[in-house]
Amino acid sequence: MFEALKEQPADKILALMQSFKEDPREDKLDLGVGVYKDAHGNTPIMRAVKTAEKRLWEEQETKAYTGLAGDPLFAERMRELVLGDTVEAGTVSAVATPGGTGAVRQGFDMVRMANPDAVIHVSDPTWPNHLSILKHMGMPVAPYRYFDSESGGIDFAGMIADIVQAKPGDVVLLHGCCHNPTGANLSLVEWKHVVEKINEVGAIPMIDLAYQGFGDGLEADAAATRLVAESCPETIIAASCSKNFGIYRERTGILMAVAQDPAKKKVVQGTLAYLNRQNFSFPPDHGARLVLTVLGDAELRADWEAELEDMRTGMLELRRVLADELRQRSNSDRFEFLAEHRGMFSRLGVSPEMVEKLRADHGVYMVGDSRINVAGLNRDTVPKLAQAIVDAGI
Known part of the structure; x- marks a missing residue:
């Protein structure tokens, strides 16, 4: 039976993750994976969730x-x-x-x-x-x-x-x-x-x-x-x-x-x-x-909402800073839309060839359709991305 199975196409994002892991460059930048990251590159457990887990461990009496x-x-x-x-x-x-x-x-x-x-x-x-x-x-x-x-x-x-x-x-x-x-x-x-x-x-x-x-x-x-x-x-x-x-x-x-x-x-x-x-x-x-x-729980919910709001406004700030950096370095307002977009992702609107150039020349990893995960950035890496985009002639 198994000989009738055909090899399935690789998931592009998973393949991108593997390529990033194998890249020896220390200044490489992962903007492909769709998870939230804090300024240190970590995906943290939210405070309220951590408290809820402790409470659950203490109080839960069945796994039925x-x-x-x-x-x-x-x-x-x-x-x-x-x-x-x-x-x-x-x-x-x-x-x-x-x-x-x-x-x-x-x-x-x-x-x-x-x-x-x-x-x-x-x-x-x-x-x-x-x-x-x-x-x-x-x-x-x-x-x-x-x-x-x-x-x-x-x-x-x-x-x-x-x-x-x-x-x-x-x-x-x-x-x-x-x-x-x-x-x-x-x-x-x-x-x-x-x-x-x-x-x-x-x-x-x-x-x-x-x-x-x-x-x-x-x-x-x-x-x-x-x-x-x-x-x-x-x-x-x-x-x-x-x-x-x-x-x-x-x-x-x-x-x-x-x-x-x-x-x-x-x-x-x-x-x-x-x-x-x-x-x-x-x-x-x-x-x-x-x-x-x-x-x-009113207290846990308030803490969760506060942390979620910090995450949201942090991404908005990264968007604004990236748009500003690109405007200054390229002397163009072409990427102003980045500040207007919402959520973790934006699509730069550039060709797969340019995406590959950013990876090969600058260690910037993004999905082939030029989707970037804004949450993968921080204040130190925003200038690097902006300069890479400008140097690539995008």
């Missing part, structure tokens, strides 16, 4: 299964965090998943069960794993225009023109905030226009919310998702706790399905639980328990 959907209180706390009081609790079905990626996969699975002919409309570009999962599942994909490499902004007219080509029952996949890989976000006015068009064509919005709290703040970053959920008959939301709680390896995510008709909740909730059973049975609980502990 929680249920196919995970702990209902985790789902309730996450619903409050993501959706606030925008929609009634009775309209939301939810299951815990192994990370945001697990939630995305389960969301696609549910779409395929409900409508095997559904086309998934994705932004160009989007997170590569969206496309990889959809290809593996054999689901049809249609790109919609999104990023304008020349301006570093959004081709909104092109986006709308493509979205209105969706058919009833199709799914439009949207990034709730901090678009990956570009960092370019829609304004709330633009979001309202997108919602109108999705409703006009009868498509279903699916939101990947992986970076709540990393852009403009917890509430501001949830505003678009809340707008969609309250404005559309049905909404699918895949949310991750990896970034904003810093629990990457705990694989903590949630899939929510909002149906304005509460009569649909029983069958939707049952379907989500069924999919969990088929794919991994019971979801992991440790990370979910940490999130639940932090969100359920």
Whole structure:
């Protein structure tokens, strides 16, 4: 049997990580891996999470299964965090998943069960794993225009023109905030226009919310998702706790399905639980328990929010400093968009050849599409990156 298997293409980001490890240069710079790093290059455990782990170690009395959907209180706390009081609790079905990626996969699975002919409309570009999962599942994909490499902004007219080509029952996949890989976000006015068009064509919005709290703040970053959920008959939301709680390896995510008709909740909730059973049975609980502990304790939550805000504003400051350095060194405002983008990532909009030149000549590692992880920088390395960009003639 095994001889029939074919070698799979290497994951580009994982390959980049390996190349970085093997590079002997001491001044090399890793801007490829999508994890938050502090000024010392570490991915720290957040203070509130550390306290919650200690509390959990002292108080937890069992490691028994929680249920196919995970702990209902985790789902309730996450619903409050993501959706606030925008929609009634009775309209939301939810299951815990192994990370945001697990939630995305389960969301696609549910779409395929409900409508095997559904086309998934994705932004160009989007997170590569969206496309990889959809290809593996054999689901049809249609790109919609999104990023304008020349301006570093959004081709909104092109986006709308493509979205209105969706058919009833199709799914439009949207990034709730901090678009990956570009960092370019829609304004709330633009979001309202997108919602109108999705409703006009009868498509279903699916939101990947992986970076709540990393852009403009917890509430501001949830505003678009809340707008969609309250404005559309049905909404699918895949949310991750990896970034904003810093629990990457705990694989903590949630899939929510909002149906304005509460009569649909029983069958939707049952379907989500069924999919969990088929794919991994019971979801992991440790990370979910940490999130639940932090969100359920006023003191821990306040400390978590304060640390998250420090992380967010630190990334914004790095963006400003990088834009300033590039303006001064290049005598051009071409990269001003970096200060306007939000989240961990920005796309420089340069060719793969230039990306390779930066790696070979300057030890600057980024994804081939020129996505950089702003959180991989600090005040000492920003000038190095800026000078490398200028020296490469970008």
